[in-house]
Amino acid sequence: MAKKGETTRQMIVVAAAPIFNQRGYEGTSMQNLMEATGLEKGGLYRHFSGKEELAAEALRYSLKQSVKIRTEHVDGEHGALALLRSLVRRFVEKPSSMPGGCPLMNTAIDSDDGNPTLRGLAHEALSDWRTRLIKVISDGIRDGEIKAETVPREIANTIIAALEGALMISRLDGNRVALADARKSLEVLLNQIAAG
Template identity: 60%
Template sequence: MREGDAGLTKGEATRLFILEQAAPIFNRRGYTACSIQELMDATGLEKGGIYRHFLNKEELAVEAFRYALSKSVKTRTERLEGIPNAVDKLKRAVSVFVETPSVIDGGCVLMNTAIDSDDGNPRLRELALEALNGWQNRLAKIVIAGMRAGEIRSGVKPRQLANTIIATLEGALMMSRLQRTQSALRDAQTTLNGVLEGVRCPKSR
């Protein structure tokens, strides 16, 4: 049993190990293109050893996405709690997205899964949609809390602002990946910082 797996049974530790190895492969290759042989090579397990813990490839892909998403969300939210002002919290969320590499090899888990599953795997598409909704809700809650605290101007539409942040970041990420430069992400950060300063309540400056 590996360090950090204390408290897990041998079966639980093996299952976690499979997810750790499978998540970046699915994230890079997609559900359809990923072969069981690649998973066997990555884990050192035979097909039966993998499917002892997962019913089939689809279940493994679903659980690998959940594992990858939880790691990504934790990375992008753990630095926000200590920031008191809602606008500054949103700016930090933007900064973390732009400046912190994906914790799962292959890039943004949500973007990759949304594209890969759009016409291929209904369950993964459903989970990607849930993840998007969760992201929207987390940002919208920060906006609502900021409005109640007098930190964000009244009249701001929480979901609209959340959608603007997400769409700008994900679009810039796609451009940055194609161009292999951070320029689009940096431009998006500058633009979003301006938008967020624009919704800041003057008395909270």
């Protein structure tokens, strides 16, 4: 059973995550955090050394939730291409459960010139995503399902760029058309790298 302090700390992270995701680091005030958590400043500082530590924990939580919703129930039983198609489909069909949209994109843009801690966490999340895709593609090459001349890093970067770019366009347009278009284009790409 979690200790009371750990439970309170987790409650603060869960309450703060959407605030940081919607407003960004600079746009989030201590007042916003106090209102979201129901705690005074001293109560927050009892569990976190400052706003940056809380923002980092909130980002870790947001990213974990985002990965979970987009990777649950993916089809990995029928090979690498089926898994890649399933991952693309989940990204397109399952919006982020975090208010404010994709925490990776939001943090990457928000912390580009500002907070090196958050920028580092966003880069780590991007690297993890790319690494997972590279492994799937490499396994597909090894198993003879994907053409041997395929460069896993190029395909992984293309998938990520297409999905995140389409997500940005969809958010600006206020509809999911760009995401559907990206899915179609990625399907063409996956058909092109399929062996045989």
